[in-house]
Amino acid sequence: xxxxxxxxxxxxxxxxxxxxxxxxxxxxxxxxxxxxxxxxxxxxxxxxxxxxxxxxxxxxxxxxxxxxxxxxxxxxxxxxxxxxxxxxxxxxxxxxxxxxxxxxxxxxxxxxxxx
Amino acid sequence: xxxxxxxxxxxxxxxxxxxxxxxxxxxxxxxxxxxxxxxxxxxxxxxxxxxxxxxxxxxxxxxxxxxxxxxxxxxxxxxxxxxxxxxxxxxxxxxxxxxxxxxxxxxxxxxxx
Numbered sequence: 130x131x132x133x134x135x136x137x138x139x140x141x142x143x144x145x146x147x148x149x150x151x152x153x154x155x156x157x158x159x160x161x162x163x164x165x166x167x168x169x170x171x172x173x174x175x176x177x178x179x180x181x182x183x184x185x186x187x188x189x190x191x192x193x194x195x196x197x198x199x200x201x202x203x204x205x206x207x208x209x210x211x212x213x214x215x216x217x218x219x220x221x222x223x224x225x226x227x228x229x230x231x232x233x234x235x236x237x238x239x240x241x242x243x244x
Numbered sequence: 245x246x247x248x249x250x251x252x253x254x255x256x257x258x259x260x261x262x263x264x265x266x267x268x269x270x271x272x273x274x275x276x277x278x279x280x281x282x283x284x285x286x287x288x289x290x291x292x293x294x295x296x297x298x299x300x301x302x303x304x305x306x307x308x309x310x311x312x313x314x315x316x317x318x319x320x321x322x323x324x325x326x327x328x329x330x331x332x333x334x335x336x337x338x339x340x341x342x343x344x345x346x347x348x349x350x351x352x353x354x355x356x357x
Contacts (some may be wrong), residue, residue, distance in 0.1 A: 163345065172248070172335050172348035173287065218287065230342055231277070231300055234287040 132156045135219055135235035143243050148206040150238045152219030155200065159221035163232065164193060164204050166215040173218060177204070209242045216240075246270045248349035250336050256355045257326055265321045265352045267336030276319045277337040277346060278311065280304070287335065293319065326356045 134153045142148045152162075160181035165173035179186040179193045179202070186193050192205045206213055216239050220232040249268045257263050269276050278290040292299040293311050310322045319338075323330055333353050337346040 165348075170350070172250075172337075172350045175345045175347060178345065220287075231289040231292060231302070232279075232287075232346060233289070234279075236286050 132159075133219055133221060133233050133235040135217075135238050137238050138236070139239040139241070141241045141243060142209045144211055145208045148204075148209045148213065148240055148242065150204040150206075150217050150219075150240065152202050152204075152235055153200060154202075154219075154221055156221070156223070156233070157200070158223045159233075160223065161230070162193070162195060162202050162219065162221045164191075165218045165220055165234075166213075167218065167237070168215050173220075176217070206240075209240075211242045211244050214240055214242050248336055248338055248347055250334075250349040250352050252352060253350065254353045254355075256357065259328055259356055260325050263323050263326055263354065265323075265334050265336075265354070267319045267321070267338075267349055268317050269319055269336065269338030270340075270347060271317070273338035273340050273347075275299075275339045275342060275344075275346075276311075276313070277339075278321045279335045279337065279348075280332040281335070281351075282329075282332040290321070323354075326354075328356050330354060331356045 163178040164176040167173045177188050177191045179195050195202045216237040218237045219235040222230040251266045276293040281287045289302050291301040291305045308324045312320050333351045335351045336349040339346045
């Protein structure tokens with residue numbers, strides 16, 4: 130299932146710099162996009178989301194950008210902190226009426242923020 | 245802050261045995277989900293549950309799997325006859341509404357020998 134692709138399995142960034150994590154999707158029915166982060170031995174933790182009617186959503190150090198025509202979204206973290214080191218998952222869903230909205234996860238990107 | 249809890253954290257079982265994984269969703273949530281992640285693979289949707297019935301299920305969720313909300317707080321996933329390939333991390337999630345964010349539990353690591 131390649132509906133959601135995170136092509137970079139890992140990313141290393143210096144503390145204080147910007148981290149950019151990318152996600153590409155193929156299913157044009159996706160219209161709500163979530164980012165989760167996951168620490169080892171824990172479940173995914175919701176981070177930020179964006180609806181397809183927007184192209185940007187910002188929450189503190191985290192900003193998500195959506196380019197619908199390119200079917201691409203990115204998560205920017207600035208400034209990056211060592212505590213941000215985790216696996217980040219892109220998880221879009223289809224907002225079809227009447228059905229519980231399963232998330233389709235990407236393979237994740239391991240972010241390491243170096244002190 | 246309310247959170248989803250799961251028990252046990254680890255479960256080792258013999259192939260062919262039944263296992264029940266337990267979850268306590270966030271108390272005012274109405275929609276419940278199970279996902280799993282096989283080691284080295286993506287997190288995959290298994291099933292969603294609302295109003296005491298299954299809303300959606302994936303191809304993975306075959307007759308060996310069942311879900312139940314036996315009381316007002318627990319949500320369980322039963323695997324009737326485990327196979328080696330059922331070894332995975334199983335995550336429970338819940339949400340208040342269809343539109344709302346799904347919140348995940350810490351997972352149960354299932355190992356089938």
